[in-house]
Amino acid sequence: MTEASAEPLPLDGLKVLDISSFIAAPVAAVVLADYGADVVKIEPPDGDPHRQNWKNVSYPRSNVNFPWQLDGRLKRSIALDLKSPAARPVLERLIKWADVLIANFPPPTRERLKLRWEDVEPLNPRLVYCSLTGYGETGPDRDRPGFDITAYFGRSGMLDAARYEGAPPAISLPGQGDRATAMTLVAAILMGLRRRDRTGKGGWVGSSLYANGAWANGTTVAGAAIGAKLPPRRPPDRPRNALTNLYRTKDDRWLQLLMVRDDRLWEKFCAAIGKPGLAGDPRFADREERKARAQELHDALAPVFAGRTYAEWVTALSPTGIPFGVIGRVADIVDDEQAAHAGIFADTTNPEVPRTLNNPIRLGFAKPRVSGPPAAVGQHNDEILRELGHSDAEIEALKKAGALG
Amino acid sequence: MTDSDLPLAGLRVLDISSFIAAPAAAVVLGDWGADVIKVEGPEGDPNRRIMHDSANYPKATVNYPWEMDSRNKRSLSLDLKKPEARAALDRLIEKADVLICNFPPLVREKLRLAYDDVKALNKRLIYASLTGYGETGPDRDRPGFDVTAYFARSGLLDSQRYDGGPPGVPVPAQGDRATAMTLVSAILMALMHREKTGEGTWVGTSLLGNGLWSCGVIAQAALADAYLAPRPPIDRPRSALGNIYRTKDDRWIQLTIVREDKLWGPLARVVGHPELVDDPRFATQADRRARSGELATYLREAFEKMDYAYWQKALADHDVTFGVISRAQDVPHDEQAIACGAVVGTAIPAMPRTLANPVRLGFAEQRMAHPAPALGQHNEEILREAGLTVAEIAALKASGAMT
Numbered sequence: 001m002t003e004a005s006a007e008p009l010p011l012d013g014l015k016v017l018d019i020s021s022f023i024a025a026p027v028a029a030v031v032l033a034d035y036g037a038d039v040v041k042i043e044p045p046d047g048d049p050h051r052q053n054w055k056n057v058s059y060p061r062s063n064v065n066f067p068w069q070l071d072g073r074l075k076r077s078i079a080l081d082l083k084s085p086a087a088r089p090v091l092e093r094l095i096k097w098a099d100v101l102i103a104n105f106p107p108p109t110r111e112r113l114k115l116r117w118e119d120v121e122p123l124n125p126r127l128v129y130c131s132l133t134g135y136g137e138t139g140p141d142r143d144r145p146g147f148d149i150t151a152y153f154g155r156s157g158m159l160d161a162a163r164y165e166g167a168p169p170a171i172s173l174p175g176q177g178d179r180a181t182a183m184t185l186v187a188a189i190l191m192g193l194r195r196r197d198r199t200g201k202g203g204w205v206g207s208s209l210y211a212n213g214a215w216a217n218g219t220t221v222a223g224a225a226i227g228a229k230l231p232p233r234r235p236p237d238r239p240r241n242a243l244t245n246l247y248r249t250k251d252d253r254w255l256q257l258l259m260v261r262d263d264r265l266w267e268k269f270c271a272a273i274g275k276p277g278l279a280g281d282p283r284f285a286d287r288e289e290r291k292a293r294a295q296e297l298h299d300a301l302a303p304v305f306a307g308r309t310y311a312e313w314v315t316a317l318s319p320t321g322i323p324f325g326v327i328g329r330v331a332d333i334v335d336d337e338q339a340a341h342a343g344i345f346a347d348t349t350n351p352e353v354p355r356t357l358n359n360p361i362r363l364g365f366a367k368p369r370v371s372g373p374p375a376a377v378g379q380h381n382d383e384i385l386r387e388l389g390h391s392d393a394e395i396e397a398l399k400k401a402g403a404l405g
Numbered sequence: 406m407t408d409s410d411l412p413l414a415g416l417r418v419l420d421i422s423s424f425i426a427a428p429a430a431a432v433v434l435g436d437w438g439a440d441v442i443k444v445e446g447p448e449g450d451p452n453r454r455i456m457h458d459s460a461n462y463p464k465a466t467v468n469y470p471w472e473m474d475s476r477n478k479r480s481l482s483l484d485l486k487k488p489e490a491r492a493a494l495d496r497l498i499e500k501a502d503v504l505i506c507n508f509p510p511l512v513r514e515k516l517r518l519a520y521d522d523v524k525a526l527n528k529r530l531i532y533a534s535l536t537g538y539g540e541t542g543p544d545r546d547r548p549g550f551d552v553t554a555y556f557a558r559s560g561l562l563d564s565q566r567y568d569g570g571p572p573g574v575p576v577p578a579q580g581d582r583a584t585a586m587t588l589v590s591a592i593l594m595a596l597m598h599r600e601k602t603g604e605g606t607w608v609g610t611s612l613l614g615n616g617l618w619s620c621g622v623i624a625q626a627a628l629a630d631a632y633l634a635p636r637p638p639i640d641r642p643r644s645a646l647g648n649i650y651r652t653k654d655d656r657w658i659q660l661t662i663v664r665e666d667k668l669w670g671p672l673a674r675v676v677g678h679p680e681l682v683d684d685p686r687f688a689t690q691a692d693r694r695a696r697s698g699e700l701a702t703y704l705r706e707a708f709e710k711m712d713y714a715y716w717q718k719a720l721a722d723h724d725v726t727f728g729v730i731s732r733a734q735d736v737p738h739d740e741q742a743i744a745c746g747a748v749v750g751t752a753i754p755a756m757p758r759t760l761a762n763p764v765r766l767g768f769a770e771q772r773m774a775h776p777a778p779a780l781g782q783h784n785e786e787i788l789r790e791a792g793l794t795v796a797e798i799a800a801l802k803a804s805g806a807m808t
Contacts, residue, residue: 010594035594057643060623062631070625117767129767136745150728154659155741157733161576168639168649169657169730170573171565174622180583180615181763187586188764190593191412191437195768197600204767211763212583214736214747218760219577222473223463225737225748225758230463236571240460246571254572256557325553327572330560330627333617341542342611345628355628357621360584360614361591364520364532364607365598 009036009366014193016040017098018075019115021048023148023175024209025104025132026071027182028189031359032100033074034368040094040384041075044082045405047377048072058174067175069353072374078385079378079405082113086401093388095123099196100189104132108143117204124202128192130185131206146209152177156213161220165232181212183360242297243269243290246327247305255305255313256325263287265322272320273304348372378405411438411769416596418442418503420478421518423450425551425578426612427507427535428474429585433762434503434592435477436771442787443478444494446485447808449780450475461577467755468777470578475777476751476759481788482781482808485516490806496791498526503592507535511546520607527605531595533588534609549612555580559616564623568635584615586763645693645700646672649730656713658720659728660704665690671723676707749773781808 014037018029026041026048033039041048051072054065078094080087095101103115110116117129131137134146135155146152153159153172162170188205196202214221220230236254239245243259259265263286270279278300284290290297305313317324333339334355346358350373358368381404385395398404408414416439420431428443428450435441443450453471456462462470481497483490498504506518513519520532534540537549538558549555556562556575565573591608599605617624623633642648646662646669662668673681681703687693693700708716720727731739737758742748749761751774759774784807788798801807 010598031590060626060631060633062626062629064629066625066629066631067622070621133745135741136747139741139744141741142744154728154730155736155739157731157736158576158579160657160730160732162574162579164571164574167570168567168651169659171567171636173561173564173620173633176561176619176622179619179621180586183583183586183590183615183618184763186590187433187593188766190590190597191764191766194593194596194600195412195766197597201768206765206767207763208745208747208765210741211745211747211761211765214742214760215586215763216579216582217576217733217736218473218582219470220463220733221736221748222469222756222759223465224733226465226467226469226756228463228465228469230576230733231461233461233574248571252569254563325557327563328558328560329563330620330623331632333558333560333624334627338538338542338544339613339617341545342536342539342614344539344611344614344617353625353629357618357624357628358614360587360610360618361594362609362614363591363594363598365595365604 009369010363011036014038014100015098016100016102017042017094018102020102020104020132022050022104023071023178024181025102025185026050027179028130028132028185029075029102030071030073031182031186031361032189034359035361035363035366036369037100039075040380041072041077041375042080042082042091042094043077043377043405045079045377047079051377056174064352066353068374069348069350069356069371073356073371074369075375076380076384077375077378078381081403081405084401084403086398086403090385090388090390090398090403092123095120095127097388098124098127099193100128100130102130102132102185106133106143106145107137121202126196126200127202128189128196129202129204130189130192131204132181132185133206133208135210136208137206148172148175148177148209151209152181152213152216155210156217157221157224158213158217161217161230163233164235167235177209177213177216180216181207181209184212237298237302239294239298241291242294242301245298247302249308249310249313250306251309253310253329254327255310256327258323258325260323262290266290268320269322272317272322273301275304346370408438408772411772412766414438416440416503417501418505419444419497419501420505422505422507422535424452424455424507425474425581426584427505427588428452429582430533430535430588430592431478431505432474432476433585433589433764436762437764437766437769438772439503441478442497442783443475443480443778445480445482445780447482449482453780459577469756472753472756472774472777473759476774477772478778479783479787480778480781481784484806484808485518487804487806489801489804491517493788493791493793493801493806495526496793497787498523498530500791501527501530502596503531503533505533505535505588509546509548510536510540524605529599529603530605531592531599532605532607533592534607535584535588536609536611538613539611540609551575551578551580551612554612555584555616558613559620560624561616561620564620564633566635567638570638580612580616580619583619584610584612587615640701640705641698642701643694643697645697645704648701648704650705650708652708652713652716653710654712656732657730658708658713658716659730661726661728663726665693668725669693672725675719675723675725676704678703678707752776
């Protein structure tokens with residue numbers, strides 16, 4: 001296999017209108033831009049509210065707007081007040097210009113703004129209209145604004161399922177489900193484009209955060225649909241098997257012991273952790289005993305693992321062949337040689353945020369574009385309007401009418 | 406609408422992959438009309454047995470994970486270590502549009518199934534590669550799983566924990582299914598490229614890359630030297646009004662009170678503590694934050710007294726905002742899950758409902774799920790379509806390359 005950039009990008013020339021906010025839908029536009037699309041983002045005069053998310057208490061503290069680099073990159077911005085009647089003709093010219101339109105307004109807002117597929121299809125029947133909702137296009141909750149944590153994680157049963165027995169629900173990370181959902185939207189858009197290229201007809205494509213959460217939780221939900229229940233996960237201090245369990249290290253990190261073949265490895269393990277005496281302990285003489293006395297064995301092992309740091313354990317266990325898993329830290333992965341090989345990070349030409357994440361698609365014939373500083377709100381107003389054929393006088397008139405931000 | 410109207414009708418896909426992420430990508434292509442042939446070794450894809458083998462899977466008499474990850478595929482069982490099998494596979498590769506492979510790179514090389522090995526057979530072929538950790542580098546040959554590559558290595562599990570608590574626990578195949586959608590997008594980009602140039606190509610993705618993409622906010626922050634502060638445990642929350650509480654029937658209420666000044670009174674009344682409204686300890690938002698542990702104790706004890714259903718109604722009646730934490734068993738019956746197309750009917754009597762893939766198209770419906778194939782169920786049919794003669798098929802069987 002090879003990853004080279006000898007040919008034009010696969011989406012060169014594709015014109016995308018991103019009329020969406022926050023994360024999942026705008027990220028789909030980012031992925032298209034990464035691979036060559038010309039993305040115009042329509043923002044309200046005060047900008048996509050996601051521009052302010054970096055100050056949110058659930059986000060890591062920083063003095064640079066790091067999430068905007070990720071979610072606003074490679075787009076041009078036009079600030080248009082869609083509530084102003086003067087903005088409508090501009091919007092319609094953009095719709096006629098576009099190959100793809102991405103919208104994530106809740107259905108009633110779309111209706112009010114005349115931005116449903118049936119509203120825009122007459123303007124551009126070749127358009128691929130991509131819709132993201134929280135909960136779908138119909139049904140009792142269709143109008144409910146959906147967020148990653150509520151629609152993708154909470155409603156899908158994932159938060160409830162991803163927890164230890166007796167413990168509170170799992171924690172999801174900012175935008176975690178949004179970014180996964182974006183990849184679904186990209187697939188939907190590409191299917192729409194494939195059909196357009198073959199039939200000449202555009203069409204509606206879309207997805208919902210809820211459906212993506214249910215898909216990610218699909219094994220458990222499919223089991224639940226026929227009455228099977230997820231077995232509770234025992235917390236690490238009450239394991240079913242002490243040898244395939246998590247242990248806390250001296251520096252509050254965690255080591256995942258994965259010793260499935262303890263029939264072969266037990267003595268070696270006891271020596272490797274510096275407790276050769278355990279190997280002769282009659283309580284743990286064979287596999288059955290070790291399983292039956294999982295709690296006792298855990299209680300014996302936990303203080304041993306707590307006695308050394310994570311790095312010391314990795315050094316001690318690596319040469320022994322005793323299988324264990326690494327619970328990585330984001331801090332480590334940014335300098336991880338393997339992440340570089342997997343093409344996960346990329347340099348930018350923005351001095352404020354010099355490195356960013358590539359989207360996870362790799363192509364043998366093209367590399368994702370390098371990003372610079374993301375656009376300020378309305379930075380490309382005049383340029384875009386001139387490209388659409390507006391005269392200077394018309395642009396002036398739009399500004400006066402308050403349609404532009 | 407017939408299957409031939411589906412957007413991927415006529416697309417021939419060879420699914421030479423195992424477990425979940427890569428086969429799930431083939432499922433999505435099949436849902437939208439592709440003809441998917443699953444090539445399995447003589448033992449079959451180990452995902453056929455995962456429900457029994459993994460202690461973390463819900464158990465049932467129906468092999469629901471296999472049904473879900475193999476719907477609408479045909480199965481061909483070939484022992485790829487035997488040269489006869491390889492010759493037969495080559496006939497299929499010559500006619501395929503897409504080949505999906507998730508062997509670790511070393512195994513691919515041994516089986517001569519790397520892209521460079523097969524592209525000479527079919528220059529229009531799109532080769533879709535899934536790895537745990539990428540195609541090169543020190544860990545390229547390490548087998549990658551959802552929990553190790555997507556969740557543990559990426560830092561997701563470490564970040565998904567309460568301060569002082571153990572790492573998070575993902576649900577089975579959570580990262581695999583998300584990764585499948587990336588692989589589908591990659592394949593569709595390559596198909597677009599092929600339409601323009603006539604040429605096939607290599608595309609791919611890794612579980613590690615997808616795990617980091619999903620936690621992109623914190624990964625991007627880490628690149629800017631900013632780190633997420635650990636989440637305090639629920640008995641000492643940052644805010645008692647944005648905290649999570651257990652109900653009498655062991656369910657959870659996520660309070661999401663943003664308009665605190667407006668909703669503090671109604672909340673105090675609905676939990677049976679009207680006196681707290683005038684309690685000087687909790688008079689202002691700053692007081693409530695400063696004493697969030699104390700306040701959380703009142704709320705925890707109150708929520709534990711009644712069932713989830715009671716609280717759902719009581720909170721809604723008082724306009725107190727909260728997030729729904731559904732259980733997996735609620736989803737298949739949720740009217741909204743059906744409305745958004747997530748839960749659909751099947752043609753599998755023992756498993757009448759399943760999960761649709763999350764792509765929706767206005768111009769086509771996903772194919773209905775039919776029973777997953779038995780191992781080698783379509784051996785002869787597939788080989789005859791590939792142009793093998795009856796004698797050739799018999800020879801293949803006799804050689805032991807096909808079971």
